[in-house]
Amino acid sequence: MDSIIIQELLVEKLLSPRTQAQRSHPAKLKDHEKQYVGFATLPNQVHRKSVKKGFDFTLMVAGESGLGKSTLVNSLFLTDLYKDRKLLNAEERISQTVEILKHTVDIEEKGVKLKLTIVDTPGFGDAVNNTECWKPITDYIDQQFEQYFRDESGLNRKNIQDNRVHCCLYFISPFGHGLRPVDVEFMKAVHEKVNVVPLIAKADCLIPNEIRKLKERIREEIEKFGIKVYQFPDCDSDEDEEFKQQDRELKESAPFAVIGSNTVVEAKGQRVRGRLYPWGIVEVENQAHCDFVKLRNMLIRTHMHDLKDVTCDVHYENYRAQCIQQMTSKLTQDNRIESPIPILPLPTPDAETEKLIKMKDEELRRMQEMLQKMQRQMQDQ
Amino acid sequence: MHGREKTKEGSSLVPGCTSMEEKPGQPAPEETPSNAPPGTVGRELFGYVGIEAVLDQMRIKTMKTGFEFNIMVVGQSGLGKSTMVNTLFKSKVSRKPTGPGYEERIPQTMQLQSVTHVIVEKGVKMKLTVTDTPGFGDQINNENCWDPIVKYIKEQYEKYLREEILISRKRKIPDTRVHSCVYFVPPTGHWLRPLDLEFMRRLSKIVNVVPVIAKADTLTLEERAEFKQRIQEDLKAHGINVYPQEDLDDDSDDRLLNKKIRDKIPFAVVGADTEHQVNGKRVLGRRTKWGIIEVENPAHCEFPLLRDLLIRSHLQDLKDVTHNVHYESYRVQRLNESNQLAPSPAAGLLGKHEMESNL
Numbered sequence: 001m002d003s004i005i006i007q008e009l010l011v012e013k014l015l016s017p018r019t020q021a022q023r024s025h026p027a028k029l030k031d032h033e034k035q036y037v038g039f040a041t042l043p044n045q046v047h048r049k050s051v052k053k054g055f056d057f058t059l060m061v062a063g064e065s066g067l068g069k070s071t072l073v074n075s076l077f078l079t080d081l082y083k084d085r086k087l088l089n090a091e092e093r094i095s096q097t098v099e100i101l102k103h104t105v106d107i108e109e110k111g112v113k114l115k116l117t118i119v120d121t122p123g124f125g126d127a128v129n130n131t132e133c134w135k136p137i138t139d140y141i142d143q144q145f146e147q148y149f150r151d152e153s154g155l156n157r158k159n160i161q162d163n164r165v166h167c168c169l170y171f172i173s174p175f176g177h178g179l180r181p182v183d184v185e186f187m188k189a190v191h192e193k194v195n196v197v198p199l200i201a202k203a204d205c206l207i208p209n210e211i212r213k214l215k216e217r218i219r220e221e222i223e224k225f226g227i228k229v230y231q232f233p234d235c236d237s238d239e240d241e242e243f244k245q246q247d248r249e250l251k252e253s254a255p256f257a258v259i260g261s262n263t264v265v266e267a268k269g270q271r272v273r274g275r276l277y278p279w280g281i282v283e284v285e286n287q288a289h290c291d292f293v294k295l296r297n298m299l300i301r302t303h304m305h306d307l308k309d310v311t312c313d314v315h316y317e318n319y320r321a322q323c324i325q326q327m328t329s330k331l332t333q334d335n336r337i338e339s340p341i342p343i344l345p346l347p348t349p350d351a352e353t354e355k356l357i358k359m360k361d362e363e364l365r366r367m368q369e370m371l372q373k374m375q376r377q378m379q380d381q
Numbered sequence: 382m383h384g385r386e387k388t389k390e391g392s393s394l395v396p397g398c399t400s401m402e403e404k405p406g407q408p409a410p411e412e413t414p415s416n417a418p419p420g421t422v423g424r425e426l427f428g429y430v431g432i433e434a435v436l437d438q439m440r441i442k443t444m445k446t447g448f449e450f451n452i453m454v455v456g457q458s459g460l461g462k463s464t465m466v467n468t469l470f471k472s473k474v475s476r477k478p479t480g481p482g483y484e485e486r487i488p489q490t491m492q493l494q495s496v497t498h499v500i501v502e503k504g505v506k507m508k509l510t511v512t513d514t515p516g517f518g519d520q521i522n523n524e525n526c527w528d529p530i531v532k533y534i535k536e537q538y539e540k541y542l543r544e545e546i547l548i549s550r551k552r553k554i555p556d557t558r559v560h561s562c563v564y565f566v567p568p569t570g571h572w573l574r575p576l577d578l579e580f581m582r583r584l585s586k587i588v589n590v591v592p593v594i595a596k597a598d599t600l601t602l603e604e605r606a607e608f609k610q611r612i613q614e615d616l617k618a619h620g621i622n623v624y625p626q627e628d629l630d631d632d633s634d635d636r637l638l639n640k641k642i643r644d645k646i647p648f649a650v651v652g653a654d655t656e657h658q659v660n661g662k663r664v665l666g667r668r669t670k671w672g673i674i675e676v677e678n679p680a681h682c683e684f685p686l687l688r689d690l691l692i693r694s695h696l697q698d699l700k701d702v703t704h705n706v707h708y709e710s711y712r713v714q715r716l717n718e719s720n721q722l723a724p725s726p727a728a729g730l731l732g733k734h735e736m737e738s739n740l
Contacts, residue, residue, distance in 0.1 A: 066569020128576050129522045175567055175596055176459035181521050205568075205599035207669050275601055278680050280672025288670050 054113035056162060057304060058144075060194065061118065062137060062186065063171025064125040067201035072169075072260035073118055075273065075284060076296055079105055080262065098123040098136045119165060125182050134186045141165050141193045145319040164316060167230070167299070167307045168194045171201040172255065178217040179225075187227045193315055195230040195307050197299075198222070203257035203290050204275065204282050211257050218255055229254075232298070233306055250298060256291035259284055447499075447506030449556045450696060451537075453588075454511065455530065455580070456565025457518045460595035464652035465563075466511050468665065468676060469688055470500060473654075491516035491526055493533050512559065518576050527580045534559050534588050538711040558708060560699045561624065561691065562588045565595040566612070566647060570604050573615045581621050587707055589624040589699055591690070592616075597649035597682055598667065598674050605649050612647055625695070629702060642690060648683040651676055 061069045074080055101120040106113065121137055144163045151160045168190060172183055187196055200206075200214060222229060232251055239247075259282055265274050267281045274283040284292050299307075454462040467473055495512045512533070517526055537558045544554045562584060566577055577592075584590050592612070594600070600608060616623060623646060630636040653676045656663045666675045676684050691699070
């Protein structure tokens with residue numbers, strides 16, 4: 001009860017200066033209850049509920065091996081997810097196929113809980129023949145959508161687990177001159193199913209001029225091939241200048257050139273996270289050295305919720321619409337019928353295939369009869 | 382009258398020795414150990430003959446005729462092959478034009494491009510041919526992307542073979558055979574990829590393969606050491622014999638020197654073609670926000686080792702191994718093929734010129 005009063009007092013402060021005089025007279029508050037409704041406290045209520053419930057976020061990392069994906073994930077979330085990773089030996093590697101590995105970790109910070117799932121894709125792009133090496137990945141994303149679709153259409157919707165992939169970080173090799181054919185094909189296969197954020201990996205092998213040229217090149221090629229990467233939403237016109245400036249810088253630095261590190265080294269008397277070379281120290285959190293800070297801010301601090309929203313509102317809805325269309329075209333011959341509640345589309349296709357099977361059986365029988373007739377004729381002759 | 386007389390040095394036939402031994406009053410030659418390899422025991426001379434002047438004669442001759450050196454660079458696009466070649470020979474010898482508006486495009490199929498330059502240093506001429514392979518390993522399906530390269534190398538051997546078999550041969554057969562193939566491994570830091578293994582396995586049998594770790598400024602020193610060790614283990618596990626090959630070491634000096642090189646293979650290199658000012662000197666390097674990487678500083682990268690191997694110490698050895706080992710095995714294979722198919726030389730595959738040669 002008193003927490004509500006505290007909130008109302010806060011709202012009063014914002015609304016009118018007159019109330020300051022009346023704060024010392026709690027009895028007089030009752031008059032003011034008539035002047036404002038009090039729903040301005042809703043954001044705080046939502047905030048409290050979410051803190052209790054906790055958030056979840058699924059992040060997929062894709063790219064050739066050796067581009068620093070695991071190191072970057074460890075640096076982003078300041079954990080060590082890959083402690084028990086075993087490196088394969090020579091024979092195992094030759095026959096390696098693309099796998100999907102999930103690691104889940106619960107992180108808590110200042111009372112806010114985050115259930116973080118990282119989906120890793122070892123083996124992507126590593127073989128000699130990489131045709132369709134993205135198929136296991138697109139299948140996985142579709143599976144998660146399908147499972148959510150079934151859960152949503154089911155009868156008990158209280159505890160739906162959201163395993164849909166919210167964001168896919170795609171690592172582009174800095175050693176090339178832009179996008180490789182594998183990169184283009186992969187991004188085109190997934191850009192309508194998930195938010196793709198392209199990154200330039202291992203950016204410490206590039207000097208600033210090269211980074212600039214590479215980013216321009218990649219942006220041109222993304223446009224040329226029609227790849228729809230995740231767009232940062234425009235900020236509202238009533239935000240302050242500093243925020244707008246940050247937003248502009250963010251958009252101009254895409255794709256981010258990142259360096260990852262989880263080891264602490266000494267630099268200028270300070271202990272920083274970075275990489276130690278004979279010619280200098282690369283500081284991961286130094287904005288002049290790389291875009292790691294921008295990526296982290298974008299991913300976690302400012303745009304995490306937007307990524308989830310776009311996944312729910314755009315990608316999932318696309319999938320759902322496609323799915324329902326396929327089902328209705330099988331169910332009915334006419335179009336424009338209200339889609340029925342899609343509980344399970346299983347019985348109808350079976351009926352169809354049964355019909356087909358019956359038809360084929362009849363055909364086979366007829367042909368066999370004809371053959372027998374012909375054989376008898378030949379024997380008679 | 383050259384009887385096969387057993388001299389004290391061993392079984393090599395040395396006509397001059399027999400006449401000397403017959404002279405009476407001649408101080409007997411020193412007792413040589415019986416396990417000395419034939420032909421390498423020096424005789425004590427009692428005056429200056431001037432044999433060593435032959436070295437000067439050779440030097441003058443080679444300066445007149447010059448050297449030929451053919452190098453091939455293979456690797457995915459963007460690994461710095463052209464820059465490396467330019468840095469090695471300190472001149473713009475690669476296929477890339479140096480204008481600012483030049484854009485790299487990945488070609489649809491793999492091509493082989495050769496560029497030839499003549500470089501002169503202190504009166505010594507070198508005809509250098511650099512063969513580049515843009516498009517290698519860049520496609521989605523890279524199966525058999527090494528076939529054009531294998532075909533090219535064998536074609537050069539075939540050309541040389543045909544020239545060699547002619548009745549009236551040229552005095553100096555033009556040598557277009559590839560003397561060394563530098564393979565650029567991307568610095569993933571983990572292991573060799575299947576494509577790298579397949580390529581090196583096939584090519585180390587027909588040409589001298591020198592693997593290098595490209596763009597090594599992305600690896601710290603510990604990562605570099607781990608990566609090299611894994612690569613060496615991989616190469617051994619797959620039986621890939623890169624240059625300098627172990628079984629070709631002549632003597633213990635060679636073996637020692639080559640062992641030192643073998644421990645450091647593959648070299649971690651960084652290429653640069655721009656100069657910067659460091660401590661008052663101009664050095665070739667890359668300037669980043671956190672420091673300048675000096676290409677010729679052995680503490681920063683192993684480019685000096687690669688340069689020494691390819692040019693300063695083992696250039697002639699590379700050519701010799703190509704001629705004596707790889708070319709010879711190709712030749713034997715070809716001659717066996719033609720002998721099997723056509724027992725009489727007249728119908729041999731190698732054309733009517735060879736009818737009178739002793740095949």
